[in-house]
Amino acid sequence: MNGGAARLLRRIAPQLVTLAVILATIGFVFPGFFNIAFANERLYGSPIDILNRGAPVALLAIGMTLVIATRGIDLSVGAVMAICGAIAASAITAGYGLPLTLLMALGAGIACGLWNGLLVAVLGIQPIVATLILMVAGRGIAQLITEGAILTFNDAGLAYVGSGSFAALPMPAVLWLSVGVAVALLVRRTALGMLIEAVGVNRRASSLAGVSSRLLLITVYAISGLCAALAGIIVAADIRGADANNAGLFLELDAILAVVVGGTSLLGGRFSIIASLIGAMIIQSVNTGILVAGFPPEFNLVIKACIVLAILVLQSPALYGAAILLRRTS
Amino acid sequence: MSESQALLRTEGLTKTFPGTRALDAVDFDLRAGEVHALLGENGAGKSTLIKCLTGAYRRDAGEILLEGAPIDPRDTQDALALGIGTVYQEVNLLPNLSVAENLLLGRQPRRVGLVRRRAMNDRARAMLARYGLSIDVTRNLDAYSVAIQQIVAIARAVSMSGRVLILDEPTASLDRDEVAMLFDVVRGLRDNGLGIIFISHFLDQVFEIADRVTVLRNGRLVGVHDIGGLDRLRLVNLMLGRELAEETRETGRGGIDYDAAPRLRFSGTGRRGAIAPFDLDVHRGEVIGVAGLLGSGRTETAELMFGAAPMDCGSVTSEGRPLRLASPRDAIGAGFGFSPEDRKTSGIIGDMSVRENIVLALQARQGWLRRVPMRRQRELADDFIKRLDIRTSDAEKPIGELSGGNQQKALLARWLATNPEFLILDEPTRGIDVGAHAEIIRMIEELCASGMSLLVISAELDELVAYSHRVIVVRDRVHVAELVGEAITTDAIVKAIARPAAEAGENAR
Numbered sequence: 002m003n004g005g006a007a008r009l010l011r012r013i014a015p016q017l018v019t020l021a022v023i024l025a026t027i028g029f030v031f032p033g034f035f036n037i038a039f040a041n042e043r044l045y046g047s048p049i050d051i052l053n054r055g056a057p058v059a060l061l062a063i064g065m066t067l068v069i070a071t072r073g074i075d076l077s078v079g080a081v082m083a084i085c086g087a088i089a090a091s092a093i094t095a096g097y098g099l100p101l102t103l104l105m106a107l108g109a110g111i112a113c114g115l116w117n118g119l120l121v122a123v124l125g126i127q128p129i130v131a132t133l134i135l136m137v138a139g140r141g142i143a144q145l146i147t148e149g150a151i152l153t154f155n156d157a158g159l160a161y162v163g164s165g166s167f168a169a170l171p172m173p174a175v176l177w178l179s180v181g182v183a184v185a186l187l188v189r190r191t192a193l194g195m196l197i198e199a200v201g202v203n204r205r206a207s208s209l210a211g212v213s214s215r216l217l218l219i220t221v222y223a224i225s226g227l228c229a230a231l232a233g234i235i236v237a238a239d240i241r242g243a244d245a246n247n248a249g250l251f252l253e254l255d256a257i258l259a260v261v262v263g264g265t266s267l268l269g270g271r272f273s274i275i276a277s278l279i280g281a282m283i284i285q286s287v288n289t290g291i292l293v294a295g296f297p298p299e300f301n302l303v304i305k306a307c308i309v310l311a312i313l314v315l316q317s318p319a320l321y322g323a324a325i326l327l328r329r330t331s
Numbered sequence: 332m333s334e335s336q337a338l339l340r341t342e343g344l345t346k347t348f349p350g351t352r353a354l355d356a357v358d359f360d361l362r363a364g365e366v367h368a369l370l371g372e373n374g375a376g377k378s379t380l381i382k383c384l385t386g387a388y389r390r391d392a393g394e395i396l397l398e399g400a401p402i403d404p405r406d407t408q409d410a411l412a413l414g415i416g417t418v419y420q421e422v423n424l425l426p427n428l429s430v431a432e433n434l435l436l437g438r439q440p441r442r443v444g445l446v447r448r449r450a451m452n453d454r455a456r457a458m459l460a461r462y463g464l465s466i467d468v469t470r471n472l473d474a475y476s477v478a479i480q481q482i483v484a485i486a487r488a489v490s491m492s493g494r495v496l497i498l499d500e501p502t503a504s505l506d507r508d509e510v511a512m513l514f515d516v517v518r519g520l521r522d523n524g525l526g527i528i529f530i531s532h533f534l535d536q537v538f539e540i541a542d543r544v545t546v547l548r549n550g551r552l553v554g555v556h557d558i559g560g561l562d563r564l565r566l567v568n569l570m571l572g573r574e575l576a577e578e579t580r581e582t583g584r585g586g587i588d589y590d591a592a593p594r595l596r597f598s599g600t601g602r603r604g605a606i607a608p609f610d611l612d613v614h615r616g617e618v619i620g621v622a623g624l625l626g627s628g629r630t631e632t633a634e635l636m637f638g639a640a641p642m643d644c645g646s647v648t649s650e651g652r653p654l655r656l657a658s659p660r661d662a663i664g665a666g667f668g669f670s671p672e673d674r675k676t677s678g679i680i681g682d683m684s685v686r687e688n689i690v691l692a693l694q695a696r697q698g699w700l701r702r703v704p705m706r707r708q709r710e711l712a713d714d715f716i717k718r719l720d721i722r723t724s725d726a727e728k729p730i731g732e733l734s735g736g737n738q739q740k741a742l743l744a745r746w747l748a749t750n751p752e753f754l755i756l757d758e759p760t761r762g763i764d765v766g767a768h769a770e771i772i773r774m775i776e777e778l779c780a781s782g783m784s785l786l787v788i789s790a791e792l793d794e795l796v797a798y799s800h801r802v803i804v805v806r807d808r809v810h811v812a813e814l815v816g817e818a819i820t821t822d823a824i825v826k827a828i829a830r831p832a833a834e835a836g837e838n839a840r
Contacts, residue, residue, distance in 0.1 A: 192694045192702040195687055202680045209639060209677055210745065211663040211695035270682045 009275070016263055016279040019312055023283060024048075027290040034293065043166035047289060049174070055285030056173030057082070057232040057249065059278050061256035062263070063177075063184050064114075064225030066277040069260050071201040071218055072269030073121060073128035075225045078256060080139025081113045082233030082249030087146035089234050090154050090243035099158040103234065110230020111223050113139065118219030136253065143245035153242035163238025173235045177278075180231065184224070185274045194272075197221060201269030259284055262312055283312065337396075338363040338526040339384070339415070339495050344393035346379050351735065353379040355550045356393065361495065361526040366517060368529045368541035368558075370570055372625055372790045376550040377530055381497055384528075385417050386410040397494070416488030420500040424484055426473035431455035433472050434487050458486050462516050478509030482516055489520060496520060497528045502536055514540050532626055534563060546570055567624070567829040571792050571821075587617050587800050592651060594784055595753060597636065600645030605631040608645055609810040611803070613753060613786070618779045620799030621788040622824045628808035629788045630672050633755045636786065637669040638662040663696050665753075668746030672757040672788070674735065678742050681731030685723050686712035688730045689744045696749060715744035720770060736767025743774060754778065755786045760794065772798060792821040804828055 027047075028034045037046035061078045068075045089106040097105070113135060120131035146152075154160075165172040188194035199207040200214040208214050232252070237243045263280035265272040287308050291301050314320060339361040346354040354376045361367050369377050382388040384395065386404030395402050397413060404410035407417070424433045431452045432439070440450040455468040462482055472480055481501050489496055498517070502510045517540060521527055531537055537544065538558060546553040546569040553569050593612035601608030606628045613619065623629045634640040638656040647654045655661050659669065671677035680688055690708045697703065703711075712726035719740040723733055730741055739759060746754055756775070760768045775798050779785055789795050795802055802819050804812040804827040812827040 190702065192697070192699045195683075195691075195694065195702075196699050198683060199680045199687070199691055202682045203676070206671075206677050206680055207691070207695075209637075209659050209669060209671055210692045211660050212691070213660060213695070217699075 009273075012264070012273055013276045013279060015315070016276050016283065019262075019315070020279055020283050020286065023286045023290065023308070027286070027293065031293055039169070041166075043169050043171065047293065049171065051282060051285045051289050052174035052178075053171040054289065055281050056177045056235055057252055058255045058259055058284060059177040059281035060180060060228045060232040060235070061225075061252060062259040062277040062281045063181055063274055064221075064228035065253075065256040065260050066263070066265055066272050066274050067184075067188070067197060067221040068128070068225050069257070069265055069267060070197050070269055070272035071221055072204075073218070073221070074132065074257065074267070075117060075222060076129065076132040076253050077113065077117060077135035077139055078225060078229040078232075079249035079251060079253040080136050080143065081110055081226055081229035082236060082252065083143035083243075083245050084113065084139050084146070085110045085230035085233035086237030086243040086248045087143040087152065087245050089159065089237050090152040091146055093156045093159050094152065094154045099156065102159065103162075106234050107227060107230045110226040110228075110233070112226070113229070114223035114226020115219060117226065118222035121222065122215045122218035140245065143243070143248070147243050147245045149245075151242050151244045155241065159234075159238050160241050161238070163235050163240070173239070176231060176235065180228065181274060181278050188274070193217075193220075198270050198272065201272075255284055256281075258309060262309065284309075337361065338398060340394075340396040341380075341384070342394040342396070344380065344383060344395065345391045346383055346388060347391050349734065352550050354383065354390075357547065357550070357552045359545055359552070360555075361528060362543075363494075363526050364521055364524045365542040366521050366527045366529050366540050368531065368537045368544045369547070370530075370537065370544055370566070371547035371553075372570055375547040375570075377547055378499070379550070380547070381417070381499060381528070381530070384410065384495075385415060385497065411488075411491050414492045414494030415497065416492030416495070417497040417499065418481065418484045418488050418501055424472055424480065424487070426480075427471055429469050430459075430466065430472055430475070430483055431468040433483055434458055434468070434490070436487075458490060459483070462486055462519065476509065478505050478512055481505070481513055485516060485520075489525065493525070495526045495528070497530075499530045500532070501529075502531055502533065510536065532624065534566060537566075538563075564825065564829045567825055570624075571790065571825060571828075587614050589614065591615075594650065595654075596648045598646050598648075600635060600642045600647060602631070602635050602640055602643050605640055605808065606635055606805075607809040611636075611810075613784045615784060616779050616782045617800045618775060618785045618787060618798050620795035620802040620819075621786065621805060622790075622792060622795055622802055623805035623828060625790070627828075628805045628810075630757055631808065632803075632805060632810070633669065633671075633757045633786065633788055636662075637667055637755055639669065639671075660695075663692065663749065666749075666751050668692070668749060668751035668754040670739070670742045670746060670754075670756045670759060672761070674738055674742065679730045679738050682729055684727045685716070685721065685730050685733070685741055686726040688741050689715055689726075689748055692745045693748045711748050712744075715741075715747065719744055719774065734767075736771075739771065740767065743771070747778075751783065753784045753786070755788075757788045758790065759787065760789065760791060792824050795819075795824070796821055 034047050037044050037049060065075055065078065085106040088109050089102055092102040092105050093099070117132050117135060120126045120134070121128050162172055167175045188197065196212050196217055199212055200217050204214050233249060236248050259280035260277045261267065262283055263273060263276035265277060287305050291304055296304065337360040341357060341359045343356045343358065344354055345352070345356055357376065357380060359380065369380065371377050379388065383390045386406045386409050402413055404413060404415070425436070428436070434455045435451055439446045440454065441447060452468050459466065459468065464479070464482055466475065466479065472483065485496065501513060505513060517527060529537070529541055541558050543555060543557055544561065544566070545555045548570065591614070593614050595613040597609065597611040599608045599610060621629050621632060631640065635642050638658045638661050641657050647656055649665055654665055662669070675681070680691065686708055689712050690703050694703050709726065715721065716723060716726060721737050721740045721744070723737060730738055733741065743759070759771050772794060775785060775787060787795070787799070796819050799819060800816070802814045802824060803810050804814070804824060806828060814823055814827070
């Protein structure tokens with residue numbers, strides 16, 4: 002197992018270094034950045050805020066990693082967030098009670114994932130097109146559920162999912178950390194991870210070796226839908242309302258970015274959920290960093306793009322090759 | 332015409348890929364005003380030779396001479412400019428542009444930067460008229476049949492190059508009348524003094540159109556012949572190669588009790604468009620060889636038996652009980668294994684380790700919940716690496732970095748790890764080096780001695796003769812002959828492959 006730990010560390014080292022550099026930079030500019038306080042039975046401070054605010058993207062990145070490992074992509078996750086948030090809000094206001102509400106919202110997420118999986122695995126539609134359908138339609142469905150308005154609720158139980166705390170940590174952070182650990186264990190302790198990678202690298206060869214690639218594909222899209230549902234519930238619970246127009250808007254792109262920054266290839270195959278989660282934290286650190294830096298908000302997107310570009314350039318094999326070449330010639 | 336008039340020559344042309352020598356000092360010559368057929372089984376080196384001539388590949392050694400002057404095409408554009416044009420099986424024109432645009436793309440008549448559409452169409456019509464074709468050149472190319480598209484492609488290639496025309500399987504998707512139309516065009520070009528290289532798997536067409544034939548096998552030149560001095564049988568012999576003849580067969584023969592109930596019985600199984608219905612019994616400890624030319628239905632037979640291309644008629648029984656074979660999973664559940672012909676696209680999982688590739692089928696059969704413990708995976712991998720002598724630095728190396736022969740051995744290991752009862756090997760020895768070749772043949776013999784049943788497809792007839800208890804000969808998607816025991820000789824196989832369908836009666840099943 003020692004060899005395994007060393008391999009894991011080597012795999013996630015670039016992401017860890019990147020995260021450390023970004024945090025150190027912010028900390029250097031704002032010395033108070035790392036201050037953590039304990040109040041009202043939970044921790045407060047910018048690092049905790051990163052864990053908290055990063056929850057939706059981190060959750061999406063978990064499912065997205067598995068989908069991308071099969072050489073697919075799931076563009077619908079942002080819309081699925083909106084659908085599931087809307088369902089949660091309307092179910093709780095209709096008085097279904099918390100357990101049933103959560104069950105309905107999560108079930109809707111799985112159903113969305115199954116729909117995507119069906120289009121991809123059974124009908125053979127390209128993933129980017131197949132999930133684009135739900136990306137467009139999903140937001141419409143969410144608007145139908147909320148009837149165009151922002152559907153607010155006052156249920157303390159549901160709000161707890163978004164703004165409560167557990168073991169001194171904000172609830173969203175607890176959720177993404179535990180889902181991350183659970184899924185990482187699920188794929189690595191069973192053969193799921195290896196079979197997903199095999200299908201992603203060579204679906205035909207995997208099928209000929211007896212892998213039920215169709216079922217696997219449907220499964221990963223279902224997991225992605227489930228993760229999106231949880232993210233949608235968190236976002237709705239946080240603001241105590243479902244905003245069909247804005248919940249999860251463009252978050253599918255952040256999730257894809259987190260996976261890519263995490264070093265999983267869009268061509269499928271090898272994946273690391275932990276690296277994607279660090280990727281999600283990198284993105285959130287950049288967001289938070291820009292925020293505390295007090296730049297005019299109109300700079301945010303451009304600065305973020307530049308930082309992401311820098312990260313990707315640093316990770317590119319071409320640069321790596323050039324570095325080796327440089328060392329050899331000097 | 333005398334030798335000195337060679338239009339295009341190669342001398343000692345050599346091209347090596349990692350693990351294989353695709354072309355080994357090949358001399359080839361093409362005269363002006365002839366149709367020269369280039370023949371050989373898959374992997375013989377035809378396409379490598381063509382790609383060297385058209386600049387798609389850079390040769391490792393040797394000379395290419397065009398009208399006596401050495402040339403060195405860097406890419407296909409360069410070759411075109413030198414006078415060498417190529418038309419491929421899949422027409423590589425732009426189906427959504429008009430015929431005229433396709434013919435003149437990149438050199439349309441212009442005035443102040445604007446295309447002169449009428450002049451372009453006139454010129455295109457004139458070009459096609461030379462081929463006896465009068466069609467509406469303003470319509471999109473995909474409005475026309477493949478045959479017309481082929482002729483448009485030829486017209487374009489000839490107008491840009493004009494000395495050598497290479498036709499790479501141009502007739503593969505044409506019907507009889509279209510082939511006749513295409514051949515009229517080809518004859519016209521030949522009579523105009525073009526040198527034409529013609530590649531086809533259809534021997535009838537070769538006899539119809541070619542003046543001379545060059546045969547390649549395993550990257551080497553086998554011979555150059557005038558078509559008049561050849562018959563079908565001789566040509567098939569040259570293509571398949573059988574200079575090792577009879578002496579190799581001795582091991583593992585006999586001892587199969589054909590009266591006992593078979594392990595597997597395929598009755599009337601077939602699939603429309605792939606392979607005609609056939610009957611086949613598979614006995615314990617038996618090696619069944621499958622012979623036939625490329626595209627004859629060899630691979631289709633294997634895919635059908637493994638459930639990869641499900642049968643649409645017939646039934647299968649295993650030990651007397653009915654067996655459903657609708658997918659590879661069904662077949663694997665019944666103890667089958669299948670090592671496909673195309674290792675890269677259908678066999679290996681390139682980015683994954685040797686270990687993972689070896690345990691994949693076993694893991695897939697166990698299901699994702701019951702993971703093969705890591706320790707067991709390592710044991711299995713190390714054991715097979717040793718047993719099959721798979722040359723790799725360690726079990727964690729990506730399989731894509733291994734040589735072809737070692738990849739093949741790892742694929743064998745993948746199936747052996749599942750303890751199969753019936754193993755189907757499609758071209759297990761193609762494109763691998765001599766050492767690995769011998770080891771795989773030894774494995775086949777050992778496995779059948781241990782009671783496993785095997786179905787082996789191979790273009791190497793000597794090999795089939797050496798280890799098969801029975802040989803099925805496939806031609807034109809029909810099982811046309813079955814040779815048993817002493818009747819298995821390369822001669823008999825070649826005769827069965829070459830015999831025109833009408834005479835095949837007595838052995839056909």
